[in-house]
Amino acid sequence: MVSYRAEDRYRPRNPDRRIVLISRDSTRTFTVRPWIAGLAAALVAALSVAYLGATAYLIYRDDLINTVVARNAHLQQAYEDRIASLRSEIDKIASRQILDQVAFDDKVDRLLAAHRALDDRSNLITGLIDRARESGLITDAGAIGHDDHAAATGYADDGAEAIERRFAALTDVDDGKPGASARADDIPLDEEGRPDIRVLTSNLARIDREQTDAVHAIASAATARADAVTGIVADLGITLKLPQRTTEKADAAALGGPYVPLTSSEALASALAEADTAFGTLGSLKTAVAKVPLQVPLDGASMSSNFGSRSDPFLGSVAFHAGVDFRSPSGRPVAATASGRVVVAGRNGGYGNLVEIDHGKGLTTRYAHLSRIAVKVGEEIAAGDIIGRVGSTGRSTGPHLHYETRVNGTAVNPQRYLAAGRQIAKMLR
Structure with missing residues (x-):
C-alpha cells in the first residue's frame, strides 16, 4: 500500500503550477497547467533550433552559394566541352563528306572523260x-x-x-x-x-x-x-x-630494257x-x-587443153603446148589477167591475132587466136580490161582462147598462177 506522509495527506495529488506576480497595489496569480508548460517548452526549443539554423545559414551561406555556383559552372563547362567535341566531330564528318564528294565528283569526271x-x-x-x-x-x-x-x-x-x-x-x-x-x-x-x-x-x-x-x-x-x-x-x-613494217621482228634478239x-x-x-x-x-x-597474172581471162570457160606435152591436133604427134586452151564460143570478150603495157597487138603466125602484155618483173601473158583485137601497142591496160574477142585465127581447129604465161620469155604453167589467183581472190577484196 502507498503510504503518505501526514503533511501531504491533504494536498492535491497533481497540484497546478502557479506564477504569482506581486506589485505594491496588487497580487496576480497565473496557473500554469502541465500541458501549457510542455507546449511552451517545445515552442522555445523549436525557436531555439530555428534560431540556431538561421544563424548557421547566415554564417555558411556564402560557402554554400559558392559551392553551388562552382558545381553549376563545372556542369556548364562539361556541357560546353561536350558540345564543342560534338561540333568538332560534326565538322570532321562534314569535311570528310565534302572531301568524299569532291573525290566522287572527280571520279565521275574521269569516268565521263x-x-x-x-x-x-x-x-x-x-x-x-x-x-x-x-x-x-x-x-x-x-x-x-x-x-x-x-x-x-x-x-x-x-x-x-x-x-x-x-x-x-x-x-x-x-x-x-x-x-x-x-x-x-x-x-x-x-x-x-x-x-x-x-x-x-x-x-x-x-x-x-x-x-x-x-x-x-x-x-x-x-x-x-x-x-x-x-x-x-x-x-x-x-x-x-x-x-617496211613498223613492227619488224628481225632484230628481236638485239632488244632489251626494263619492262x-x-x-x-x-x-x-x-x-x-x-x-x-x-x-x-x-x-x-x-x-x-594486180600486176601478177592471177585472174582468169575467160570467166566460166572450161579448159580444153593443158600446159605441157600433148598430141598435136594437126600432126597427131607429141608436142609441147606452151599454154592452156579455153573452150568458148567465138566473140566472147577476153580480159587481161593483170595490169601492164601492150607490147604486141596484131597477126603473129600460128598464134593468129595475138595480144601480148608486159606486166613487169619479166612477166608477160599472151592471148592468141582472137577474132578481134581491142587494144594497141603501148597502151596501158588494167587487170580485167577487155583486150579482144575469142576467135579461131591462126593454127586453130575451132573457136577457143590460147593463153600463155611467160617469165623472162620462158613459158610456164599458167594454171599455177590461176590457182594462186583463186586463193588470193578469197583473201583480197
Missing part, C-alpha cells in the same frame, strides 16, 4: 571494222575470216564466238554507237542511289580491254592475211616489194597503229598482185 574517249575510239574502231569487212577479214556473221596459212605464219585464227563477244561490248557495228554496256540506262547504282564508281570503273576497264583485244585480233588477222598472200606469190617465184607496261590508251593506240600498218600492207599487196 573515259566514256567520251570510248566514244571517240568507237568512231576509229568502226572505221577499222569497215576496212576489215571490205577486206573480207570480218564476214556478215561477224567472224574474222579463216586463213589456211594462219598456222604457218604464226597467227591464231579467232572464231566467230570470240570475235562477237569482243565486238558486242565494243560497238554497235551497224551505226557505230557504243555498246549496251556503255548506255546511261544501264548505269549501276550504289546503296545511296549514286552511280557505282567501282562497277563503272570495272566495266570501262573491261570495255577498254575488249576494244584493245578486238583491234589486236583484226591486226593479227590482217597481218596473217598479208603474210599468206605474200607466201602464195612467193611460191610462184615472185618477190613483192612492200613498204614498263603500256597504259590502256597506249595499248589501244599501239594496236590501232599495228592494224593500220597491216591494212596498209594489204592495200599495197592489192596493188602489187
Whole structure:
C-alpha cells in the first residue's frame, strides 16, 4: 500500500503550477497547467533550433552559394566541352563528306572523260571494222575470216564466238554507237542511289580491254592475211616489194630494257597503229598482185587443153603446148589477167591475132587466136580490161582462147598462177 506522509495527506495529488506576480497595489496569480508548460517548452526549443539554423545559414551561406555556383559552372563547362567535341566531330564528318564528294565528283569526271574517249575510239574502231569487212577479214556473221596459212605464219585464227563477244561490248557495228554496256540506262547504282564508281570503273576497264583485244585480233588477222598472200606469190617465184613494217621482228634478239607496261590508251593506240600498218600492207599487196597474172581471162570457160606435152591436133604427134586452151564460143570478150603495157597487138603466125602484155618483173601473158583485137601497142591496160574477142585465127581447129604465161620469155604453167589467183581472190577484196 502507498503510504503518505501526514503533511501531504491533504494536498492535491497533481497540484497546478502557479506564477504569482506581486506589485505594491496588487497580487496576480497565473496557473500554469502541465500541458501549457510542455507546449511552451517545445515552442522555445523549436525557436531555439530555428534560431540556431538561421544563424548557421547566415554564417555558411556564402560557402554554400559558392559551392553551388562552382558545381553549376563545372556542369556548364562539361556541357560546353561536350558540345564543342560534338561540333568538332560534326565538322570532321562534314569535311570528310565534302572531301568524299569532291573525290566522287572527280571520279565521275574521269569516268565521263573515259566514256567520251570510248566514244571517240568507237568512231576509229568502226572505221577499222569497215576496212576489215571490205577486206573480207570480218564476214556478215561477224567472224574474222579463216586463213589456211594462219598456222604457218604464226597467227591464231579467232572464231566467230570470240570475235562477237569482243565486238558486242565494243560497238554497235551497224551505226557505230557504243555498246549496251556503255548506255546511261544501264548505269549501276550504289546503296545511296549514286552511280557505282567501282562497277563503272570495272566495266570501262573491261570495255577498254575488249576494244584493245578486238583491234589486236583484226591486226593479227590482217597481218596473217598479208603474210599468206605474200607466201602464195612467193611460191610462184615472185618477190613483192612492200613498204617496211613498223613492227619488224628481225632484230628481236638485239632488244632489251626494263619492262614498263603500256597504259590502256597506249595499248589501244599501239594496236590501232599495228592494224593500220597491216591494212596498209594489204592495200599495197592489192596493188602489187594486180600486176601478177592471177585472174582468169575467160570467166566460166572450161579448159580444153593443158600446159605441157600433148598430141598435136594437126600432126597427131607429141608436142609441147606452151599454154592452156579455153573452150568458148567465138566473140566472147577476153580480159587481161593483170595490169601492164601492150607490147604486141596484131597477126603473129600460128598464134593468129595475138595480144601480148608486159606486166613487169619479166612477166608477160599472151592471148592468141582472137577474132578481134581491142587494144594497141603501148597502151596501158588494167587487170580485167577487155583486150579482144575469142576467135579461131591462126593454127586453130575451132573457136577457143590460147593463153600463155611467160617469165623472162620462158613459158610456164599458167594454171599455177590461176590457182594462186583463186586463193588470193578469197583473201583480197
